Amino acid sequence: MFLAVWLSCMTSWRWTEPIPLIKQPTGELWIAGTRIGLEDVWELYQQGYSPEEISLAYPSLQLADVYAVLTYALRHPERIATYMQQQQEQARQAQQAAQAFYPRELAARLLALKMTR
Numbered sequence: 001m002f003l004a005v006w007l008s009c010m011t012s013w014r015w016t017e018p019i020p021l022i023k024q025p026t027g028e029l030w031i032a033g034t035r036i037g038l039e040d041v042w043e044l045y046q047q048g049y050s051p052e053e054i055s056l057a058y059p060s061l062q063l064a065d066v067y068a069v070l071t072y073a074l075r076h077p078e079r080i081a082t083y084m085q086q087q088q089e090q091a092r093q094a095q096q097a098a099q100a101f102y103p104r105e106l107a108a109r110l111l112a113l114k115m116t117r
Helices: 038-046 052-059 064-074 077-101 105-116
Strands: 005-009 012-016 021-023 029-031
Touching: 029 038, 029 064, 038 052, 038 064, 038 077, 052 064, 064 077
Parallel strands: none
Antiparallel strands: 005 012, 021 029
8 A cells, every 4th residue: 555665865775655644524634544543543652652552452553554653743743733732622612512402401410410420
């Protein structure tokens, strides 16, 4: 699927390979061939998980893809921070929209039930 290209630069070699991220119409970035978001992998890494542990947590991920995505994220921290902020804002807006559809009486009963547990 992804082809690696060797570039010769006199005495050194440079390895280039596309980052396996696919932008969805919603703006989310998914790891190619999966429905796993960049934020899922990045959050686990930030919590101290190793790339190997992340690939075990998500069996559909290839270890090489985890390394490629983390390499990109570590080389572009400002882009990742901006992306994560956008994702958090979208999640907040989605939660507000969902709460607008909850009947207020039901929401109050559910909250009261939650408090009793």
